Amino acid sequence: MKRCLPWCLLSLLMMFPGCRSTAKFSPDQTPASASAYAPTAQWKPTTFVDIPELQTGAGPMDAEIASEFSKTESGLKYRILRNSDGRKPTADDTVTVKYRGWLDRGKVFDSSYERGEPTTFPLRNVVAGWTEGMQLIGQGGMIELWVPSKLGYGEAGSPGSIPAHSDLHFVVELVSVE
Known part of the structure; x- marks a missing residue:
C-alpha cells in the first residue's frame, strides 16, 4: 500500500487544475518515482522503472x-x-x-x-x-x-x-x- 499512496494522491491532485504539475514526460518515459506498480491506466508501460x-x-x-x-x-x-x-x-x-x-x-x-x-x-x-x-x-x-x-x-x-x-x-x- 505504501507504493500506491503517491499515485493515489497524484490522481486526486490532477483533478484540481491549480494543483497540476508542470512536469512533462514523453509517452515512453516515466518520472523517476514511477515503478512497476504504477497503474497502467495512468502511465504507459516503459522500459524504465524503479x-x-x-x-x-x-x-x-x-x-x-x-x-x-x-x-x-x-x-x-x-x-x-x-x-x-x-x-x-x-x-x-x-x-x-x-x-x-x-x-x-x-x-x-x-x-x-x-x-x-x-x-x-x-x-x-x-x-x-x-x-x-x-x-x-x-x-x-x-x-x-x-x-x-x-x-x-x-x-x-x-x-x-x-x-x-x-x-x-x-x-x-x-x-x-x-
Missing part, C-alpha cells in the same frame, strides 16, 4: 543495478539484479528458485517468499518467458523479468489469478540448477 522492493527472505541485490531493462529478440524484458558466475541452466534443467510474481498494477499473484520456501521445477514446465529468462543468470543470481503476455499466459490467462493478455513481472533468485 528498482523493485524485495520481500523478506530475499538475498541482496548488487550495489549498482541498471535502471532500464534489456530486451531479447522474443520481447522478454529483463535486468540482472545480482550477477553470478554460477552454472546457468538450460531449458532441460530443473531449477530451485525463490520468487515473487505480480501484475502491472502491483497485485502479487504468487510468491515463494510468502510460502517461506523455495520452489523446484523443470524449467521446460513453465511459461516461455521464465524458460528463456532463467537461462540468462547463473546459480546464485537474481533477475527481474517483465514477461509480455505472449510469453506468459496469453489470451487464455490463468483462471482465478491472471487475467487474459496480462504482462507478468517477477523477481527471481536462482538457488540451484540440477
